[in-house]
Amino acid sequence: MQSYNLSHLRELEAESMFVIREVAAQFEKPALLFSGGKDSIVMLHLANKAFSPAKIPFPLLHIDTGHNFPETLEYRDKLVKKLGARLVVGYVQDSIDKGRVVEETGPQASRNRLQTVTLLDAIEEHGFDALLGGGRRDEEKARAKERFFSHRDEFGQWDPKNQRPELWNLFNGRKKMGEHFRVFPLSNWTEMDVWQYVLLENIDMPSLYFSHDRECVNRKGTLLARSEYIKLMDGEKWEKMHIRFRTIGDMSCTGATVSQANSLEEIIQEVAASRVTERGSRADDKRSETAMEDRKKEGYF
Amino acid sequence: MxxxxxxxxxxxxxxxxxxxxxxxxxxxxxxxxxxxxxxxxxxxxxxxxxxxxxxxxxxxxxxxxxxxxxxxxxxxxxxxxxxxxxxxxxxxxxxxxxxxxxxxxxxxxxxxxxxxxxxxxxxxxxxxxxxxxxxxxxxxxxxxxxxxxxxxxxxxxxxxxxxxxxxxxxxxxxxxxxxxxxxxxxxxxxxxxxxxxxxxxxxxxxxxxxxxxxxxxxxxxxxxINLVDCRFPVQYVIRPQTNEYHDYRGYAGRVAGGILKPGDKVMVLPSGFTTKIKAIDGPEGPVREAFAPMSVTIRLEDELDVSRGDMIVRVNNVPEISQDIDMMVCWMNPVKLQLNGKYAIRHTTREARCVVKNILYKVDVNTLHRIQDDKEVGMNDIARISVRTTKPFFFDKYQINRFTGSVILIDEGTNETVGAGMII
Missing domain, CATH: 3.40.50.300 (P-loop containing nucleotide triphosphate hydrolases)
Structure with missing residues (x-):
């Protein structure tokens, strides 16, 4: 007998495609936030499916901190070309040059928080009224309460205590002039779902996710990759390690994991056996107990 | 694997x-x-x-x-x-x-x-x-x-x-x-x-x-899930307008009920035109069947005027089509429900405006008693109301299908979702 049950991955896929199409239908000028990380890669893959055989009817927006892994930019450009998508880039460096933000100094300096200003400037400049983001609720406790359709006021702020109720699959994207929405089609996905789906769909992933040799410094348990953006502190040294990245962000705050996982199957086994969350290696979340919530309220991703 | x-x-x-x-x-x-x-x-x-x-x-x-x-x-x-x-x-x-x-x-x-x-x-x-x-x-x-x-x-x-x-x-x-x-x-x-x-x-x-x-x-x-009553709310029309797909016109959406197959005789609401399903494209390519909650794209045999908010159903199994809807509503906003008040109403992918014609009773959620003498519906109250919409909706009873039996009411001034309705 034919069974009319979708597997969890196909059900998540269907839900995400529905949300992405809803964005195209309800908003005038949406864009898809593309960071080159696994979540935005999967989101882009789903967007491509949602409108196939037509092209994705909105551009990709990349907020470039200037501290990207070179592999990320290479991967981004190749993929954009393959999909025939439009790419808009907002540069944090421009925000610094214009005096919109002041760069952090010191050995722990990061441009992570500065991205918010660049992002909000890009929204204003291009008149985007909805941004699709790859955020997942399982990533971080502040994200656990985020809606699929998350309202932002005219300052780009999130008000977690006063969110619109979200029922069934009826999404309310109505807004006033100057306000916008962040939409998270992968809300219900976990890290494991993402990797399983990558395997199921055989999605090409950046080499950074697979184990390789790299010089890193161990800073309070976070393994930071060698780059011109990381300055050694007293007693620290570069060491050659066999690592991979579980998340990919800016080079100044993305920590690596010592790993032998060199294939999707091995990554899935590693994730299944892992006893720490993927954001455990993110220095940007370690700044305080509510670091993510505080950044999100200001308009962060 | x-x-x-x-x-x-x-x-x-x-x-x-x-x-x-x-x-x-x-x-x-x-x-x-x-x-x-x-x-x-x-x-x-x-x-x-x-x-x-x-x-x-x-x-x-x-x-x-x-x-x-x-x-x-x-x-x-x-x-x-x-x-x-x-x-x-x-x-x-x-x-x-x-x-x-x-x-x-x-x-x-x-x-x-x-x-x-x-x-x-x-x-x-x-x-x-x-x-x-x-x-x-x-x-x-x-x-x-x-x-x-x-x-x-x-x-x-x-x-x-x-x-x-x-x-x-x-x-x-x-x-x-x-x-x-x-x-x-x-x-x-x-x-x-x-x-x-x-x-x-x-x-x-x-x-x-x-x-x-x-x-x-x-x-x-x-x-x-409901596998009996075919309901396909059209979410988005896909027209690639490229040389390769010059005549492609697909209706994207999420199946809300029933099992849809190529060859099925279907009717498009509200126009009432009938045609057949030519093909169904799923996330992995063409599929022989589509059921809830799959996201698919349906192509029809005939070129019809179909847009977002329309619904594709089986010819011999049509939902209720009406501008008058009775529902149980859960109120979700500090500003009370207004009798004769106007709200935006969203049902599947269809949106319109509605006016609250009647508040029949409130439910005491602790005793399940109907309260007839107090019709002030505030935050967290559950009430039976009837609304009239500016255009027809195509719906089922909530108890039969949660996707085609649910609506939300939106305050047109604040844009907040103020009510969750279950059609009865």
Whole structure:
């Protein structure tokens, strides 16, 4: 007998495609936030499916901190070309040059928080009224309460205590002039779902996710990759390690994991056996107990 | 491909459930226990809440801190909003909609329940059924949750006494006979000590049923969707306008009911034109069948004028088509429902305006009595109302199809979602 049950991955896929199409239908000028990380890669893959055989009817927006892994930019450009998508880039460096933000100094300096200003400037400049983001609720406790359709006021702020109720699959994207929405089609996905789906769909992933040799410094348990953006502190040294990245962000705050996982199957086994969350290696979340919530309220991703 | 260790299965079922309990019923502890015992809590998460608990001077690690993530929640020790949690066992993947026990209770539970296949209702063994338990059960039934699991918690504080459990079970069954629930199960547990949550309790040999986790892993959810009445709300029209796909015109959407196949004779609403399904494109290419909740693109034999908000249905099985809709509404906003007030109304992918023609009665959610003399519908109230819409809607009763039987009302001034409606 034919069974009319979708597997969890196909059900998540269907839900995400529905949300992405809803964005195209309800908003005038949406864009898809593309960071080159696994979540935005999967989101882009789903967007491509949602409108196939037509092209994705909105551009990709990349907020470039200037501290990207070179592999990320290479991967981004190749993929954009393959999909025939439009790419808009907002540069944090421009925000610094214009005096919109002041760069952090010191050995722990990061441009992570500065991205918010660049992002909000890009929204204003291009008149985007909805941004699709790859955020997942399982990533971080502040994200656990985020809606699929998350309202932002005219300052780009999130008000977690006063969110619109979200029922069934009826999404309310109505807004006033100057306000916008962040939409998270992968809300219900976990890290494991993402990797399983990558395997199921055989999605090409950046080499950074697979184990390789790299010089890193161990800073309070976070393994930071060698780059011109990381300055050694007293007693620290570069060491050659066999690592991979579980998340990919800016080079100044993305920590690596010592790993032998060199294939999707091995990554899935590693994730299944892992006893720490993927954001455990993110220095940007370690700044305080509510670091993510505080950044999100200001308009962060 | 399918033999991965741990959670590495590519083909698992997804179960969405919601948890309801009064203040101090141990709901957060139960969720913490499920996550902890199924090894879904990571070391860094555990370490963070251990440190947090210590800083607050709490004697034990407070598992509630896992679910209360917002600054205000941590400061005030309360849960503000629906939080979504995830865990998986080798059998199933679970999504928990964790709803707070006191503030804006009805609003939050309705939200969490709207997408759930199952509701866990916690009852404190010492207190038995209280008003809130009745309210939770009523909301679960109103929202059409197919499965209800009543966990009688804190059995450890009642010496694991079978009589206590049986008494509560009997009382609940008596109450539940007043409304429609398809499937109710009862489990005696201690979330704190872990009895019958993941591991079978050694203290309650008189209980022959399954543990909560086993039940969650095995309960049959396959027949919870409507496979009979074909409903396809058109969400988005795909027209590539490229040379390769010059004549391609696809109607993208999510199947809301029934099983659609190429060759099916269908009618497009509201135009009433009939045609046949030429092909159905799924996420992996053409499919022979499409059913809820698949996201697909349908191509039709004839070129018709079809747009977002239209609905494709079977010729001989048409939903109700009307501008007058009767519904139970849960009010979700501090500004009261206005008789003769105008709201935006959204149903499937269709949006229009409506006017509230009548408020028939309010429901006392604790006694289920109809209140006829007070028609002020404020935040967290549930009422029966009728509205008239500016254009026809195509709908089913909520109890028959949750996708085509639900609406939201939106305040046109603030754009806030103010009401959740279930069509009757």
């Amino acid at each position: 399918e033999h991965f260790s741990g959670n590495g299965y590519l083909d698992m079922e997804l179960l969405r459930f919601t948890t309801a309990g009064s203040v101090d019923d141990g709901k957060s502890t139960l969720i913490g226990r499920l996550l902890y015992d199924s090894k879904s809590i990571f070391e860094d998460q555990y370490e963070a809440i251990r440190l947090s608990s210590e800083r607050r001077g709490e004697p034990e690690v407070n598992l509630a801190l896992l679910t209360d993530g917002l600054r205000a929640e941590r400061e005030q020790g309360i849960t503000i909003d629906v939080a979504y949690r995830y865990f998986a066992t080798p059998k199933r993947k679970f999504i928990i909609a964790d709803t707070p026990g006191h503030i804006q209770y009805t609003r939050n539970m309705v939200t969490g329940a709207s997408t759930a296949n199952l509701a866990i209702i916690l009852v404190d063994a010492r207190k038995g059924m209280v008003e809130q338990t009745k309210r939770h059960a009523f909301i679960a039934s109103l929202l059409g949750i197919p499965h209800l699991v009543i966990c009688v918690n804190k059995m450890d504080l009642m010496d694991y006494d079978q009589q206590v459990f049986e008494r509560i079970k009997k009382e609940f069954q008596g109450f539940a006979s007043k409304f429609k629930v398809h499937d109710i199960q009862f489990i005696p547990i201690s979330a704190l000590k872990g009895d019958n949550v993941v591991e079978k309790s050694k203290h309650m040999p008189w209980y022959g049923g399954s543990t909560l986790l086993y039940l969650l892993e095995t309960i049959h959810i396959g027949s919870d």
